[in-house]
């Protein structure tokens with residue numbers, strides 16, 4: 325591994341200037357989420373290529389299904405395509421029934437593997453789509469819409485909507501969003517103490533990166549303080565580490581809502 329100290333931007337293009345650079349890595353490093361789309365509808369052939377590439381992801385048990393809708397008017401960002409990626413225990417249950425087996429494994433175990441199956445598949449779809457000139461955006465709120473999506477898509481019991489992926493041809497070219505420096509992600513042999521200069525550098529990389537792009541100012545987004553504390557940030561200071569802390573420091577304290585949603589879908593967690 326390279327021992328050179330990390331500077332801002334080091335994570336942006338580690339393959340720059342390397343003659344052995346592979347097109348697939350260039351594609352991965354060009355990733356940006358897209359939140360503005362043209363009205364152009366991808367062809368069926370393009371859609372099938374993307375889904376087929378998604379399917380070839382590694383799997384534990386293919387515990388997923390994907391529902392496609394093409395109703396721009398109803399989709400986030402008016403994207404032409406919306407894929408609802410579900411963790412699916414129903415199909416496996418049917419296979420097992422035919423084989424004379426009953427599902428006895430606990431659903432937490434099933435979920436851990438099913439989420440990985442679904443996420444690997446979705447990310448492969450995203451990469452394939454981007455390689456064909458399309459843009460994508462994951463939508464993480466999906467589990468909270470499980471009741472409504474189950475009704476809309478007639479999902480059988482034991483199928484749980486995990487994440488949605490908006491897709492279409494991009495109508496914007498956003499800059500690359502920052503990532504942590506690699507020394508905050510990859511730990512060789514042992515996990516370090518997360519403190520001091522390394523922690524400050526990681527936070528600064530993220531915050532300076534988002535501030536330089538004017539990200540939260542442009543989207544006019546500052547998560548409110550639900551405790552009634554006085555706001556001390558403005559768009560010159562509010563950045564990613566404060567934003568993400570406000571989520572994990574305020575939202576969904578109790579697991580009850582998610583457990584109930586999963587329970588209504590036939591999952592026991």
Ligand SMILES: Cc1cc2nc3c(=O)[nH]c(=O)nc-3n(C[C@H](O)[C@H](O)[C@H](O)COP(=O)(O)O)c2cc1C
Pocket residue numbers: 355356357358359461462463464465487500501
């Ligand atoms: C699981 C997951 C859920 C996400 N949910 C949302 C979302 O609800 N809305 C949104 O605009 N972006 C969402 N994103 C996109 C992230 O905001 C985006 O990937 C991140 O800010 C980094 O930016 P980039 O993808 O352009 O590099 C999600 C991404 C993932 C992987």
